[in-house]
Amino acid sequence: MKLKLIRIISSLLITALLGSVGLSQTEITLARFLGDCEQAGTNIQEAVGEACIIQSIINNFSEQDNGITVNTLPTDWGNYYDQIKAMYAGGNAPEVHMIHKSRLPEFASIGVITDLTEDLAEIGVDVSDWTDSAIEAITYNDRIYAVPMDSHANLWHVNLDLLAQAGLVNDDGTPILPSSPEEMLEQAKLVREATGKDYLAADFSQFPIGVRLVLSLVWQQNGEVFTADKATVNTPEVRLAVETITNLFDAGYADPNLNYADSQQAFLDGEAAVLINGTWVVDFYDAQAKDPNVALTNYYVSDFPTLFDTPATWADSHMWAIPSNLKRDDPEKYQAALKLLAWINDNNLDWARTGHMSVRRSVLASEAYNNLPHRSEYANTTNIVRDVLPTVKYGAIQDVLNRELQAIWLTGKSIDDALTDAENAVQDLLR
Amino acid sequence: MQSQSTQSNRSSHFSSQSWRQNLWLKNRDSFEGYLFIAPFLFVYIIFLIYPFFKGIWISLHEWNLLAVAFNPDAKEFIGLQNYRDMLWGRGMTWGLDNLLGWRLLGLAMLAPIWWSVQRGALRSKAAIWLSLSIVLLFGVILGIHPGDDGRWYDRRFWSIVWNTLAFVLLTVPLVTSIGLGLAIALNRQSPIMALFRTIFFLSQVLSVTVVTLIWQMIFSPSQGIISNLLQVFGLEPITWITNERLAMPAIVIATVWWSMGFAMVVFLAGLQEIPTERYEAARLDGAGPWSLLRHITLPGIRRTTTLVVILQIILHFQVFGQSHLITRGGPNDSTQVLVRYIYQTAFRDSELGYASGLAVLLFVIMLIFSVIQLRLNREEGV
Structure with missing residues (x-):
């Protein structure tokens, strides 16, 4: 009798369990x-x-x-x-x-x-x-x-109206971008004189966008900040890359104090002719430029210009x-x-609508992809993408570079000291 | 006589029995006592004692967060090497002129200590111990530094310890004095005062994320209240968060605003303990407001002050959110503090062993400061 009861109860329990499994969703x-x-x-x-x-x-x-x-x-x-x-x-x-x-x-x-x-x-x-x-x-x-x-890569997001006022737009409507550090300074001067605005804005004080900018300029000189087991931060290439940026700060053509949100706001408010940021904001800025309440109206996206020998831009x-x-x-x-x-x-095509570059050949070849807004303006970016060598210490190395670069442009730490400290710190991490 | 002896026999018999009974009762008492504290003890051991010793254990290993989680055998016992990497360097020397200004300042603290002994405010035994530790710290230990071709193994460690210390030294006196000032000003029975008390306490209720968001908005050079106000007067906006000299004051200001409410409430409780007769008596004797504060109020809330100061020391040595969320430790590491460094070492770099060592060191520092404060106060109490 007792045994029978147990059998009935257990069979009921098992059915209940199985039933609930059958009905329930797999939750991930x-x-x-x-x-x-x-x-x-x-x-x-x-x-x-x-x-x-x-x-x-x-x-x-x-x-x-x-x-x-x-x-x-x-x-x-x-x-x-x-x-x-x-x-x-x-x-x-x-x-x-x-x-x-x-x-x-x-x-x-x-x-x-x-x-x-x-x-x-x-x-x-x-x-x-x-x-x-x-x-x-x-x-x-x-x-x-x-x-x-x-x-995804760093791009130059351009306010064509500001560049046009400085005479930096071609007849075909494309922006005239610098091909050397000296030319960049000259163009920045033209923009300042014509519009009173900053030439360039970027997040130099928060996320490592400044690091990626400097890295791109190092790669354009065929340099590296580290090889498999050796830190090479304190090199002429890195120094020149950093000076290219600090020259803009020193002349007052860019503001190192802006963080990610502030730099983006400055660009949308028409306070800067160029914003350096990633592919992830192209559709957002495009939508903002169509909004009559936003100062930015003539929005253009460009490949990262080559200021030195080899085209390169940071990508991940x-x-x-x-x-x-x-x-x-x-x-x-x-x-x-x-x-x-x-x-x-x-759904890779829809993800690419953000502005990111697709990873699928079928999508890249599709008409829908190539007709996405601004897509043709930075079509060459996919050919110039670069990143540092694979390392398990990526996060820490990136933070070291961000810390020391910010020390240069925010606290006036000398480039020599900062690059020496960064090289030692990166070397310790590679050890 | 006989009856007496029987009585005494009986009484001794009785007392031995009562002794046993007492023992049983006592045991039962203590058993019940342990039963009562068992829930607390259980939680205390599981969540505080065990992790504390586990932390020390981890700090003796090379322990990668991800690797050990995946494979428990992936750790390696390395003894005290983490502590050596933290506290020491290569090519270390001792120099008379290293950090000379700070060391002279530290040694100058000997003067007030012995002045207090002269006035009888400090016992000479305590003064000797205090002086010895000051001489050892400022005279000897701070003279140690890396030689010409040497360097600290962890170049950032000592500056981060210093940043943390600076944060505590700025925050604790400010919170304590502002909290006390507010408490004295608002210690009156009226609806307006109750409203003010509530307003000043409100900030305390917020979480650190909310506090940091509010202050990020206030400090923002492009949209912040402060820069907007300055622009009204035609002044340049202040770049609080990205200025090396202003970043630490910025997070101190946010912290003081955040935690002064708690100090105020504790002081209010302390103030209400002081009998009003004392004030009346003092007033009859012709004491002015300053004398009342100096001779009645401050001595009356000495214990409260100790409590506030020690709680603040322990709390603010563990500063993390303000540094992590407002300044991200920058610029140039000027607001990098110990707990943020521990956090990054453990989670960004996966070096749990070294991070645990740092945490143990933070514990030691907090312990030293709390003991000093307790000792000083006990001395004053005597």
């Missing part, structure tokens, strides 16, 4: 930066800006009848990698997370993210459609660790990774995570 957690978009909805085509486009892609997937629900974690950029690493260390890493090309070695070298090489084909992702540089970006020790989403890449324990511990969630990555890859 996703971590990304790029900021919040609360009213993203599921209509991908209507979304504007990085945050809303990516969130609508995610929402659309989550709402589909695929048995998978995606839970997006808070999306702040400031401490993103610290949070991801803390989650890994605490054993509760998100099932899917964004990562940069520059950070891949740090995660892949320890083996905390999944080797996806064998699993991409079975979810319908065609690796051969990715560009060579995209494949290079996701590869560590000949294995693929992520699904690439874009290539956004991509998506999966923690390596997921495949072993929870194959169901692993499959769900893979499907989400495939979905994001399918």
Whole structure:
């Protein structure tokens, strides 16, 4: 009697459990930066800006009848990698997370993210459609660790009206940009005299946009700030790159005190002729320029001009990774995570609407892609992209350079002292 | 006689029995006592004692955050090497003229100490210990520095310790004196005063993220209140956050605004403990407001002041949010503080061993300052 009761109860319990599993969705957690978009909805085509486009892609997937629900974690950029690493260390890493090309070695070298090489084909992702540089970006020790989403680079965002007043626009409507540091100073002088405005604005006091600017100018001289095991920060190339920037500050043609938001505001307010910022704001500035309440009206995007010998601009890449324990511990969630990555890859064209460069050959060749606003203006950027060598210390090295460069233009630390200190600090990190 | 002896026998028998009973009762008492504190003890051991010793344990290792999480065997025991890398350098020498100004200033502190002994305000035993530590610190230890071709292993460490110390030395006296001033001014029974008390306490309720957002807006050279005000008078906006000399004052101002409410409330509680008769008696004796403050109010809230100062010391040595969110430690490391350095070492650089060592050192520094403050106050109390 008792035994029978137990049997009945246990069978009831099992049915209940199975039933709930059958009904419930596979819930996967996703971590990304790029900021919040609360009213993203599921209509991908209507979304504007990085945050809303990516969130609508995610929402659309989550709402589909695929048995998978995606839970997006808070999306702040400031401490993103610290949070991801803390989650890994605490054993509760998100099932899917964004990562940069520059950070891949740090995660892949320890083996905390999944080797996806064998699993991409079975979810319908065609690796051969990715560009060579995209494949290079996701590869560590000949294995693929992520699904690439874009290539993004520093561009020159231009206010054509201000340049026109200074006589720096060609007959065909393209801006006349400098081809040497001296020419840049001359043009800055022309802009100042004609308009009273700053020639150049950028975030020189917060995020490492100034670092990326200096790096580009170093690469244009065929220099590097470090090789495999040697810091080469205190070199004539780096010094010349830094002086190219500080000459603008010294002459008053640019303001080093602006942070990211202030520099962007200065450009939109028509207070600066050129803004150095990434591909991620092209559609946003384009929309702002169409707004009659915004001072910026004639907006143009240009490849980073070549001031020295070799064309080069800083670039990185956004991509998506999966923690390596997921495949072993929870194959169901692993499959769900893979499907989400495939979905994001399918929507690469919409992601490129932000201004980012696509990683898929089929998208790059498509008419829709090439007809995106301003796209033709920076078409050559994809050929001149550069970054520092892969290193597990990327975050720390970038912070060292940012600290010392800011010390130069914000506190008057001598270039010699700053470059010496930076070289020692980077050498300690490479050790 | 006999009855007496029986009685005493009985009483001794009785007392031994009562002793046993007492012991049992006592044990039961202490057992119940332990039972009562068990929940606290449990939490205390799990969340404070265990992590504290685990932290010391980690600090003796080369311990990569990600690697050890992935593979627990990926750590390596290295003894005290993290502490050597933190505190020492190569090619170290001792020089009389290293940091001479600061050292002379420190040694000059000997004068008020012995003056206090003369006046009987400080016991000579305490003064000897204090003097010895001052001579050791300022006379000897601060003379150590890297020689011509030497350098500290961690070039930034000592300047970061100094930044943290400067932040505490600026913030604690300001918060304490402003909190006290506000408490004295608002220690009256009236609805207006109650309203002011609430207003001044309100900032305390905010989280550090909100506080830093507010002050970022206030300090912003392009849109901030301060620069807008200055522009009305035709003055150049001040670049608080990107100026090496103003960045630290900026985060100190934000912090004082944030935490003075708490000091005020604690002082208000202290002030209300002082019997009003004392003030009346003093007034009858012809004491003015300054004398009242000096001889009645301040001695009356000595314990409160100690509490406020020690809590502030412990709190502000752990400053993080203001530096991390307003100035990001810059410019040129001028607002980089210990906890932010610990945070970056642990999470950005994944070097958990070294970060734990830094945290242990922060603990030692806070302990030293709290003990000094407690000792000084106990001396004054005598």
